[in-house]
Amino acid sequence: MTDSTAHGRIIMDERRLSLTLERLCHQLVEKHGEFENTCLIALQPRGVMLGERLYRRLEHITGGLHPPYGKLDFSLYRDDYRTRARPIPVQPTVLDFLVGPQSIDGRKVILIDDVLYTGRTVAAALRTLYDYGRPARVELLVLIDRRFNRELPIHCDYVGMRVDALDEAYVRVVWATAPESGRVLLYPDRKAAENDLHQQQQQND
Amino acid sequence: MADTAHNQQSQLGTRHLLGIKDLTRDDIELIFHTAASFKHVLNRPIKKVPSLKDITVANLFFENSTRTRISFELAEKRLSADVVNFSASSSSLKKGETLLDTVNNILSMKVDMVVMRHPAPGAPHFLARHIDAHIINAGDGTHEHPTQALLDAFSMREKLGDLAGKHVAIIGDILHSRVALSNILCLQKLGARVRVCGPPTLIPKHIGSLGVEVSYDLRDTLRWCDVANVLRIQLERQDIQYFPSLREYSQYFGINRQILDALDKPILIMHPGPINRGVEITSDVADSEHSIILEQVENGLAVRMAILYLLAGRREA
Numbered sequence: 001m002t003d004s005t006a007h008g009r010i011i012m013d014e015r016r017l018s019l020t021l022e023r024l025c026h027q028l029v030e031k032h033g034e035f036e037n038t039c040l041i042a043l044q045p046r047g048v049m050l051g052e053r054l055y056r057r058l059e060h061i062t063g064g065l066h067p068p069y070g071k072l073d074f075s076l077y078r079d080d081y082r083t084r085a086r087p088i089p090v091q092p093t094v095l096d097f098l099v100g101p102q103s104i105d106g107r108k109v110i111l112i113d114d115v116l117y118t119g120r121t122v123a124a125a126l127r128t129l130y131d132y133g134r135p136a137r138v139e140l141l142v143l144i145d146r147r148f149n150r151e152l153p154i155h156c157d158y159v160g161m162r163v164d165a166l167d168e169a170y171v172r173v174v175w176a177t178a179p180e181s182g183r184v185l186l187y188p189d190r191k192a193a194e195n196d197l198h199q200q201q202q203q204n205d
Numbered sequence: 206m207a208d209t210a211h212n213q214q215s216q217l218g219t220r221h222l223l224g225i226k227d228l229t230r231d232d233i234e235l236i237f238h239t240a241a242s243f244k245h246v247l248n249r250p251i252k253k254v255p256s257l258k259d260i261t262v263a264n265l266f267f268e269n270s271t272r273t274r275i276s277f278e279l280a281e282k283r284l285s286a287d288v289v290n291f292s293a294s295s296s297s298l299k300k301g302e303t304l305l306d307t308v309n310n311i312l313s314m315k316v317d318m319v320v321m322r323h324p325a326p327g328a329p330h331f332l333a334r335h336i337d338a339h340i341i342n343a344g345d346g347t348h349e350h351p352t353q354a355l356l357d358a359f360s361m362r363e364k365l366g367d368l369a370g371k372h373v374a375i376i377g378d379i380l381h382s383r384v385a386l387s388n389i390l391c392l393q394k395l396g397a398r399v400r401v402c403g404p405p406t407l408i409p410k411h412i413g414s415l416g417v418e419v420s421y422d423l424r425d426t427l428r429w430c431d432v433a434n435v436l437r438i439q440l441e442r443q444d445i446q447y448f449p450s451l452r453e454y455s456q457y458f459g460i461n462r463q464i465l466d467a468l469d470k471p472i473l474i475m476h477p478g479p480i481n482r483g484v485e486i487t488s489d490v491a492d493s494e495h496s497i498i499l500e501q502v503e504n505g506l507a508v509r510m511a512i513l514y515l516l517a518g519r520r521e522a
Contacts, residue, residue: 073242076254076514087215087518089235090242103250131251 007192008172012161012184017143020160024141025058027158028110035067037136038108043125044073044091047113049175050143053182054112068097072111074124095132103133110158114173116142119154144171144184172197217515221333221340224349225390233394237359239511240504247283247507257286260517263316265308266343267293267323272478272502273343273352277320280509286517289316304328305335312336318517321345339516347381352512353477354387356505358395360497361432363504364473369396374426377436377458377485380407380447384436384477389415402426403458406447423458427465432473435460435485451484461487465495473497 004010012020032038040058042051048071055069073091075081098104111125122140129135141158148164163171165186170193175182187193214231222228228236246254262281266274274290281288291311308319318339321329326348333340344350358368365371373392379385379401392399393416400418401408413419420426427433438454448454460474474486474496482488491498 076242076246076256081256082259082518085520087520089215090239090514092242093245127255131249131254133250 007196008185008187010183011163011171011186014176014181014183017160017182017184020143021054021057022061024054024158024160025061028058028141029062032067032108032110035065037106038110039068039070039097039104040110040112041070041072041095041129042112043121044071044075044093046115046173047111050114050173051112053175054141070095070097072125072128074121074128077124077127079120079124093128098132104129104135105133106136107133108137108139109135110139110141112141114142115144115146115171116140116154116156117146117149117171119150119152122154123152143173146171216519220516220519220521221329221342222351222512222516223329223333223340223342225351225354225387225394226349228351228391228394230394233355233358233391236355236508236511236515237362239515240359240507243510243514244504244507246510247503253283253285255285256514257281257284257517260284260317261287261289261315262318262320262513263289263291263311263338264343265291265311265319265321265323267304267321267328268344270322270343272505273322276502276505277341277343277352277509280506280513281320283506284510284513286318286513289314304332308332308336312338318513339519341512341516344383346383347386348383349387349390350383350477351387351391352505352509353384354391355512356501356508357384357388357434357475357477358391359508360475360501360504361397361473362395363500364497365431367396368392371397371432372400372430373397373432373434374400374402374420374430375434375436376402376423376426376460378407378438378447379403379412379436380409381439382436384434388434389417400426400429404448404454423460424464424467427460427468427472430472432475433460434475434477436477437479438481438484451481455484459483459485459487460490462489462493465490465493471495475501477501 040055042048059065071094073093075088075090113121139157142156143160145156145159145162146165147162149167168189170187170190172185172193173182174185214235217232217235218229219227246252264274264277278288316338320341320343322343324346326346328345329340329342342349342351361368375385375388389399400420401412402420402423405421408419472495474490476486476498480486480491482491490496
């Protein structure tokens with residue numbers, strides 16, 4: 001495995017990613033114990049890929065604990081729905097642990113996303129969450145925190161890795177089809193990331 | 206690559222919804238995909254999202270409607286849009302104003318979208334050529350009623366899964382029905398086989414050219430189909446007598462419990478409403494476990510929200 005692709009640099013390889021997921025799970029257990037009143041909610045679409053891997057690892061570490069887990073789509077609450085260059089398709093929200101009139105009232109919620117950048121995603125997710133009730137507490141877990149690029153006063157509680165990069169840089173978390181393996185790449189800009197993805201897709205075809 | 210596995214279409218190919226004719230299969234799939242999310246929203250304690258808070262929609266109903274108008278209005282409100290309503294009976298139309306003048310006046314008040322029902326076929330197409338707002342056809346004469354066809358197909362899909370190869374019968378007054386034409390076009394785009402059934406006087410002469418089967422035998426049609434979409438006898442559109450009496454119509458083409466029980470498999474019964482109970486279907490069929498008539502109404506709201514949302518979010522090239 002090389003430490004870079006055609007256009008990007010690998011800042012977290014498979015081994016490091018696996019260790020990081022393990023650490024994040026332990027941090028969650030340390031803080032939430034048996035998860036009596038805590039639920040995990042991954043953000044669609046990319047947070048879900050992290051969320052599912054994290055959840056399996058958590059089940060393994062805790063010896064079969066099944067905290068409530070769901071997926072949240074915030075597209076209907078985006079602040080750039082009508083202004084961004086390309087619309088994003090709506091994804092399903094699945095919160096099966098909320099049955100009947102039960103709401104998120106009084107629960108502790110851990111939101112999961114892959115990269116925390118401007119904070120606008122998380123802000124939209126919070127607006128979405130509030131239409132399901134009034135959580136007692138909301139925490140945020142991210143794999144990558146680009147801490148110097150925030151546009152809103154949003155912070156995270158569990159961090160896989162802090163990345164200090166220029167505004168135009170682009171961080172992509174790439175998950176492999178094999179469970180729990182993947183890596184994180186840093187590109188000089190979004191275009192480089194797209195070129196790289198395009199090339200890899202061509203190789204796969 | 207797991208992270209962009211699906212290359213989903215993200216916007217509609219058309220800036221108006223004038224008819225099913227203008228939609229591609231991918232457009233229909235995008236509408237259904239989005240409607241499923243809105244159905245989830247409609248089952249939450251808080252049934253409203255802020256997506257269209259900067260949008261104003263005018264509902265122009267030049268023809269009577271209860272269900273469709275309420276459904277659109279509720280869909281708009283659940284998306285946080287501002288809504289203005291207009292109905293022909295209380296308008297300046299009676300004072301001799303033209304359609305274009307009426308609509309231009311409303312648009313000067315900065316309206317972004319127009320939902321229109323009009324007795325003249327092609328009225329929304331005319332409007333689309335002359336004004337800037339997104340137009341949604343809520344029924345134009347005997348031509349098309351695209352949102353009804355989409356909600357019908359969405360409801361069938363929910364019950365039957367993929368519609369490819371499924372048999373759908375449209376029964377009743379095909380001649381005066383905009384629902385029939387939109388349904389035929391929509392179902393064919395989704396790969397279903399369509400048959401129309403009714404008295405010969407109420408079936409358009411050249412309908413076979415659309416690629417549908419024609420039958421005048423209700424029992425045979427019900428044996429053939431997986432879904433029976435039963436249409437209302439539109440007495441208000443009939444200027445001459447197309448059949449001797451309602452009683453005779455219901456004896457030949459009315460669906461009752463006895464006929465359904467004699468079939469060797471359960472079929473879905475649908476109806477776009479309003480029902481003439483005892484004419485095209487009896488009460489015990491309309492209220493039976495076969496009937497998904499009220500689910501159609503619920504899905505109608507979700508499908509209309511999806512269409513408003515997708516049109517409002519469309520980027521112009």
